[in-house]
Amino acid sequence: MHFIARSIVAKIILAFSLVVITLVVSYIVMAQRLNTIDDAMSNVADISTYSTVVIRINKDVIEMQRDISVYSLSGSDAVFDKITDNFKDIQLRLDALDQENVSAKEYDYINKMVGLLDRIGSNLNMLSVLYKSREEMIDGELESIYQAAIQELSTLEKDSDIPETKLAILEENNDWHTLHRSAWQFLTKKDYSKRRAVNAILNRLAGKNINEIKSNIKLHQLAKEYQTSFAKSIQINRNYLNLMNVVMAGDANEFGTLANALRELSLERLNSIKKVGVESIATTAIILNLLSLAIVIYLLMLVWFFHVHLTKAIVQLTHSFRRFLSNDLTATINQTDRRDELGVLAEAASRFRDMSIDLEKQKKAAEHTSKVKSEFLANMSHEIRTPMNGILGMASQLYETKLSTDQKEMLDIIKSSGESLLVIINDILDLSKIEADKVELENSPVNLNTMMKSLELLFRGQAVSKGIKLQLNIIPEAENIVFLGDETRLKQVLMNLIGNAIKFTSDGAICINVKATKQSDKTLRLDFSVSDTGIGIESQALDKLFEAFTQADTSVTRKFGGTGLGLTISSKLLYLMDSELNVESKLGKGANFYFSMQAEIAEIEASIDEEKMLTLDDETHDFSHLNILVAEDNKTNQIVIKGLLNKLNVGSIVLVEDGEQAIEQCNAHLFDLIFMDIQMPIKDGLQATLEIKKMESYLSVPIIALTANAFEEDKKHCKEVGMCDFIAKPVNVTQLEEALIRWR
Structure with missing residues (x-):
């Protein structure tokens, strides 16, 4: 009992164990009833299958009779093969019925159906023979006589020069054509009017007298032969049609009658079984209702138990947590005196509230620190830039006065140092803004060619002063490409890369490559790379190259200067543009910095900066x-x-x-x-x-x-x-x- 009191799982297992015991008892009570119902359902299923087979046999016989009609018209071997296959299927199903557990009366019907099916099979063989004999007479013998007469008349026409004779030959030729066409229509289409036409033409051909035709005796003989063959064809056709339309159709109808009677007998047996099944189901339903009532009462008690001991406690804890999530940490926590898992959860909620209060205090302290930092950076920006403005401004104006060579050199140092200090200040402020998520990218039109040529012009003087070549390649150069982006930030990235390339290259060349590829009517891909022939970077230093205040070699800082923030800022700015800065380099062989970005094509043809440049x-x-x-x-x-x-x-x-x-x-x-x-x-x-x-x-x-x-x-x-x-x-x-x- 102590274990059950400390464990919700144990309580649930105990409750559901009682449910399982109740279900087992119900199963034992119902097993016998279900066996009776199962037997009844099995018999119902068997009889249903039996009835379905009888219906299918009847359907197949009707389909076979329909295919026989199609065969009588077409004589297709494929149709006859289908009839044969259907006949075999019917035989197999009848054999299966014969093996079923059926009554004596049903067995008698099945035997009669087997006898009819055997007779239909014999008639099928005779049907094929009669159809082939009929086909040989119509398409063979009659056709041969007809073709011989036409050939004979054609020969006579060629040998005769007398117009009257040619006309008589032509008339007899037409008679033969009409004769053969009418005979075919009577024998195949059962058009009885054509039979009279055939006899009339045959009588006319047998009585004709063509004095000028030497082969008149041969034509008369052919007409006699055609008349004899036509009479044979009529007899064969009559036997064929009688077999197909009378004998086989009658057998099919009788077969259908037997099948229907057999189906009615199976339905009577089915109704008897259903009656037994209904009685068993009614008794089973009463027992099930009593068991269901007992289970429902038990489940209601179980629900009450869960509600009082579990659900209510969970709802209370959930309410407390919901108030915690809405930043209300004053909510009370119940159930802390319980010894089970909910008590542990309540204790955890209490500690969570205390931790949340501490975190809230720390959050406010962090926000205050962040605010102080931002205000400090703003004040530092103002306080440093203000004197820097005075230093650089006065130095610029002093440069316009008369100075000695030494004074100009010292003034150059002042200006250079001031500008370097200003770069450091700008880098630190830029990095602070990026890390504080204060940078908002613009989305305005940028003219690619104008932007890149302005950068080339900006750095060309530095490159020339160091004796290195600065080369700009834009592909395609002739096309005026305008896209939407933040030109200021993109130029800042490129200026960092180009400035570094010039700083770390003493001889050789710096190549700036830009490739614009249209991906659709509205988007394009921009690939930028800045490569140099400078000092290069060691492979082990590449991994930390984009870290803040880091350079590949500390001696570089002493030799070339800089804060090490340029690449960090560039990398972070490109990340905001959904791009990534990459580098390839070998020590002593230069470096290649590159990145790609997706951009939307602008609808206007010139950017704002381009217009400014044109104005300036x-x-x-x-x-x-x-x-x-x-x-x-x-x-x-x-x-x-x-x-x-x-x-x-x-x-x-x-x-x-x-x-x-x-x-x-x-x-x-x-x-x-x-x-x-x-x-x-x-x-x-x-x-x-x-x-x-x-x-x-x-x-x-x-x-x-x-x-x-x-x-x-x-x-x-x-x-x-x-x-x-x-x-x-x-x-x-x-x-x-x-x-x-x-x-x-």
Whole structure:
């Protein structure tokens, strides 16, 4: 009893053991009744099979008689073979019936059917003989006489030159044709009018007198022979039809009558057996009802037991877990005092609740840490980019002044170091955004040729300065291929690969291969590869090549520089594009980086970047008519931006230090374009933009974000408040010029 109390399985086994015992008792009680019913059903099945065989025999006899009619018309050997096979099947079934346990009266009927079947078999043999004799007379003997007469008349016609004689020959020729046709129709189609026509023609042919025909005696003889053969054919045909239509049809009808009588006798025996079976079934039904009632009462008791001891407890635990899943951890847990498996489950639920409370606390702590990390990266981005903008901007403007050779060399080092530091910052921020799932890919038109040629132009100077060849191959080059994708991110990947190839190649060539293959009217496959003849990569280093902050050889970092993030970022960006970056390399023999991607064909013929490039290809631009407002709180950045705008010959430049001053200036003056920093005191750039865009005179004036924040969400916020463009710090003169060209 202690074991049963601790185990639900034991309780269930005990309950169902009682069910099994009840079923065994029921089986013993019902065994005898079922044997009686089984015997009755076996007899019913046997008689049903017996009746089915009788019906099938009758059906086969009818089918055989129908095939005999078909044979009488066609004389087909295949039909006669079918009749013979059917006859043999009927014999086999009758033999099987003869072996059944049947009554004396049924046995008598079966013997009569066997006798009739034997007679039908004899008549079948005679039918075949008569049909062949009939066929020999019609298609053999009569046909031979007919052909001899026609041949004779043809010879006479050739030998005679007298028109009257030729006409008489032609008339007799027609008579023979009509004679033979009518005879065939009478004998085969039973057209009795044709028999009279045959006799009339034969009498006419026998009485004709053709004086000029030398062979008149031969034709008369042929007519006599035809008349004799026709009479024989009539007798054979009469015997054949009498056998087929009278004798065999009568036997078939009598056979059918016997079969029906035999079937009725079997049905009477079947009804008698059914009556016994019905009585047994009625008695069995009473017994079954009593047993069923007992089982139902027991099952109801079993259901009550399961409901009280199992189901109710499971429902309570399920309710608790459902509240846990809906983040309600205050739900009470019942059944913890039980000693069976449900008690263990309740105890586990209690511990699960405690663990969930701890996990919730840890989750909130992790979310807080993630938020702090994101805010830290944003602040670091702003705080680092702001002084970098001052350093690079001032260095750029200082480069325009008179400097000695040593000063220019030192200034070049400052610019190079600043740009390298900016690359490192961008790589770290890009990797952070990717790992935080903050990267959202665009899906805009990209012109393949324009994008690749712009990349070639961007890196050609570096390649020439190192004395290496940069080769771009686009297949097919002549076709203007435009597809949907994120051009910025795709160019970032290719720039990393091309930049690395140039960095690690001292001589030889760098080959950029692009192949576009249309897969359907709407999709294409793009295959990119960048191969070089540089230092190559050891095979054991390939597995960790795409890991963050990793390079194949630590000495490479000291010699060539870099963070080791370029390939990691490229690999992760391609993964977001449903692609994969692959590499093949041997140490000292260069490397080949390649990837493939599926893209949807764009419906327009030029991408936005292509249009921008075409616009930027103008040689000179006049900005002297522009009145520009710059909102920037950092004094150094103010000097840098003003210097760059002055370099572009902008007509009027107004500087303010916060968003409040920007709003006051816009109320007092009308500007053609506004550069707006995001993070400023009093009112930031987003608040200021919202208020400026409410002014009627500034609804169409472009406001360009000028900020050190480089996250996608920052760009999104800028667009939401009404800014039309986004320039990330540090700013250079090219970026400002492009913005002025686009929005002047």
